[in-house]
């Protein structure tokens with residue numbers, strides 16, 4: 312049956328996410344906490360698969376990037392050096408009438424977009440970093456920040472990684488981890504939240520080779536989103552103009568995706584020059600702390616950095632939006648098999664002894680290798696539809712023939728093609744199906 316792509320709305324997706332155990336509102340029984348979300352059983356599997364694929368793409372597929380897992384809390388001077396204490400701000404306006412807050416650069420009227428009154432304050436700088444106290448004494452000296460980007464953990468570890476791994480420039484460091492921003496206007500489900508995960512990679516290069524590496528990483532990052540199976544016509548580049556560039560960037564491009572709420576940033580690729588390493592050398596008081604000695608040419612320099620910075624939650628949301636479709640008699644989440652939380656649903660056609668035993672046997676064989684789900688409740692059509700909506704790419708059914716000749720039917724979610732496969736060969740068949748996911 313031809314896939315009929317009807318319009319994906321955020322309401323439909325949010326509802327599916329709750330129904331199928333992908334994403335729940337945080338602290339829901341208390342009325343929820345604004346812009347905070349919990350990933351349910353399927354959501355946490357999907358998130359893990361998104362992260363695993365990124366990690367594989369960065370650190371396994373190529374051999375010039377090492378991994379890192381730095382702490383969220385860092386020395387407060389880090390954020391002075393990085394420019395975040397001074398400059399990580401958004402312009403905030405308050406409405407004196409209805410008490411709503413807005414980002415001045417996101418509204419274009421002088422009247423309050425909520426109540427319509429002319430009661431907006433002047434814009435003031437609002438720092439997006441969350442502050443907390445470290446240790447038992449609450450004073451200025453104990454103030455620390457929750458990191459607003461994972462990148463700084465990579466910068467301050469440049470020399471540690473380079474010497475421990477005996478790396479020569481160019482090489483990169485990749486990291487996945489939580490970041491926190493006290494966003495003035497979070498929203499659009501998990502698109503913009505105050506607590507989120509980033510997947511960042513900093514690639515250290517010799518000054519003068521940065522533009523060439525920048526182009527090479529741009530190409531690589533678009534190839535990654537294609538490999539995730541996202542619709543190519545919904546992806547595009549956006550080049551930052553001079554007034555959009557972050558304080559550290561010489562050049563920056565965003566990869567954007569066309570969400571139901573418009574084209575929005577998915578990932579940033581930045582040429583950060585030597586800004587961060589140079590600043591850390593200055594602020595830590597050791598001028599060569601983060602430098603590189605090129606033995607071949609007997610020269611010491613501060614490497615330039617090409618950064619690729621993706622949001623994990625945002626990638627996950629994009630995959631869900633892109634995968635959602637409605638057909639005549641079913642809703643399908645057409646997730647790429649490598650990302651799908653459950654790889655196979657396993658069913659007896661009807662609840663008869665021989666079929667139940669055969670289906671359980673298949674499930675037991677599959678379970679340690681591929682996340683699978685055994686279901687014997689309701690009609691087979693309903694069981695298929697539940698898994699289609701959950702994004703499960705394969706349905707495996709034991710029927711009357713299974714009892715006679717030891718074969719089962721494997722049904723593909725997208726094409727609904729059916730294959731007759733020997734029970735002994737099911738695990739290999741499923742593995743090949745997932746690995747061929749290109």
Ligand code: GAP
Nearest residue numbers: 460462502503504507577578579620621622625
């Ligand atoms: N180290 C550079 C950096 O952090 P950024 O453009 O501010 O750059 C990179 O953020 C990516 O992190 C974004 O493209 C987005 O995917 C994700 N991100 C940023 N803020 C976010 C938020 N409030 N909620 C969810 N994801 C966010």
